[in-house]
Amino acid sequence: MTMIATSKRRLGLLGASFDPVGQLLEDLPEDAHTEYFTITEPLSERADVDEFLVLSQSYALAHLPALIAAGHPCRVLLRRAQSSSDQASWVEGLNLLCNALAIAQADHITLHALTAEAAAALSDVTNQTVTVLAQLKAISGERPVVPINRKEELITFSYTEKDGTRSTRQARLDGFSWVRLRRLGKLFAADPNDLDMADVVAFAEGVDDAPSPIARKGPATMVVVVPNGVGLGHVTRMMAIGKALNKAQNFRVVFWCFSRAAAIVQAAGFEVILRQTGVHLDAHPPDWRRWETVEFAKALRHIKPDVVAYDGAAFDRFVINALRTPGCGRSGVLWVRRGMMRADTNRSVLDPEQFSDLVLEPGDLAVAADQGPTRTAKAEFQGFCEGHVAPPVTLKPYLPAYTRREAQKRLGLRRGKYCLVSLGGAFGNWDELLWTIKEQARLHRITLIWAQSPLSPPPDDSGDTIIRQFYPLSPYLEAFNGVITATGYNSFHELVMGYQGPVILAPTNLERLDDQEARATYAAEQGWADVIYASRPEEHRQIIADFMRRLRKGEQVKSRPSSFAEQDEMCKAIDGIRQTYA
Secondary structure, three states: OOOOOOOOEEEEEEOOOOOHHHHHHHHOHHHOOEEEEEOOOOOOOHHHOOEEEEOOHHHHHHOHHHHHHHOOOEEEEOOOOOOHHHHHHHHHHHHHHHHHHHHHOOOOEEEEEOOHHHHHHHHHHHOOOOEEOOOOEOOOOOOOEEEEOOOOOEEEEEEEOOOOOEEEEEEEHHHOOHHHHHHHOEEEEOOOOOHHHHHHHHHHHOEOOOOOOOOOOOOOEEEEEEOOOOOOHHHHHHHHHHHHHHHHHOOEEEEEEOOOOHHHHHHOOOEEEEOOOHHHHOOOHHHHHHHHHHHHHHHHHHHOOOEEEEEOOOOOHHHHHHHOOOOOOOOEEEEEOOOOOOOOOOHHHHHHHHHOOEEEEEOOOOHHHOOOHHHHOOOOOOOOOEEEEEOOOOOHHHOOOOOHHHHHHHHOOOOOOEEEEEOOOOOOOOHHHHHHHHHHHHHOOOEEEEEOOOOOOOOOOOOOOEEEOOOOOHHHHHHOOEEEEEOOHHHHHHHHOOOOOOEEEEOOOOOOOOOHHHHHHHHHHOOOOEEOOOOOHHHHHHHHHHHHHHHHHOOOOOOOOOOOOOOHHHHHHHHHHHHHOO
16 A cells, blocks of 8 residues: 655654653644654654654653754643652652753743643743643533543443443543543543643643644545454455445545455455564564554554454454554544354453444344353443444445356356355364265265365365365355355355355354354254254264255255345444544
8 A cells, every 4th residue: 555645744752652642632733734753762863853742841851961952843741740749759850850941041942731720830830931732622522421540540430321221331541542532531530639630631621712623534434454363254244344334435444454365355446554463474472563553553644544443352452552652543443343152252352342432243143042242241341332233244245146157157167066165164174074075976966166265275185076266155156056164154144145055054163263053053943054063973974965965956945034234324333433533
């Protein structure tokens, strides 16, 4: 992806990592075209910036010789004491700084405060002119009241649910940029002795007569983070959501992609930023995460997305930390989380809700069999998130549907009876199952077609089976008289909705995936498909033989759902996040 360079004011920020003030600056209209650089050595990094903003007097004292020598315009933000016990050392630090500035006669260094009250108090102590920073525009609308105490890792607040009931919610304070936090809650400082936090909260809350943040131009934009998961599930799901958003709201969708399927995403018309996991690079995990945080933050500052989406079991910390980097906080967070987790899954898997504005669960036709924590439990840490369950989400509505003749021609198949075999990693031991499938196909004069995933090689013993590599499956399904498939979310819904040939589902027995056995069992109970379980090998021969007979006869299954519901409500819910941060 090409980043277009523009002329921007380059502001070097010197201060503590993730300082709330540094995060809040991007809401100032005057900083709309500012590029932020976190610096540690002002003198050696002066060529990278046009001016400095030092976020506290302690950092100014520690780097004062370099700030003086650099010669760049430099604003020093004076902060009030964090506790009454800090008062003496706080006064001493202020006096040291002011005396050093008086001796240096450094006119390019000016003193500032977060609020008028703080400026007055600091002027009294220092006998210096202290200017108030530009103020933020107050956020309008109802929001939960959120007490902030720097000594508490969790924020705890009362929240009005969709049904009007009140609940107590919690979230980690370090999971939010303050640009997000001030839009999500009405903040107040809980510790009366922490004058600095009182100033930060007052600055974040803003004033009514300040100018509004600059509205973003261009189409709504979502950056999608795709982990390197098993198979193509994450990628397929997010491409389907991206297609729906593009169709309904003209969203621009950019993939930050660790998957080997990046070329598939790009071929589908999406912008892709290809990344490598720490495992692929053989990198030390903490080092890789720090590097990925920096690189993702750079992308966020350039793209300025309205929404950052993550499809995975848990947010990687680099995503959260990048969103807390100056210039990166004005984005809503969407967590796309599948249901149908195993019943014994710990409810702690729900805790990433606390980082999200919206938790989107793609609907599952087998939801009645779902006994996992998304149905039976609540997250301990819910934060400010809302939930939305969409109709089943697949790419099928956005793809061509080939006729049998056209699909077979595209696959290079002659006329005949064909069975598609697409088992992925469903079983650990292929040999016996594959032999049974091949034997029964030969007896019933059925030609097997092995669907080779773009990410995986076919099994070692494919024999005389014909192999075709194509993705996604749904446009080509009419070429086949029946299908034997694994029971992942995407393949299940592509087959159960709109395909009428006989189907055998082979649910995986891998513990880290969703409860495919429950999904497959539900489908069998509805008459939609037959099931072969890895734990019941004695049943395989008879089930496969019956399936091949039905396939040979050209039988069809008419009881399956026939169409996909529109995703208008899902798109509205995601667009609602955008409006929060517009």
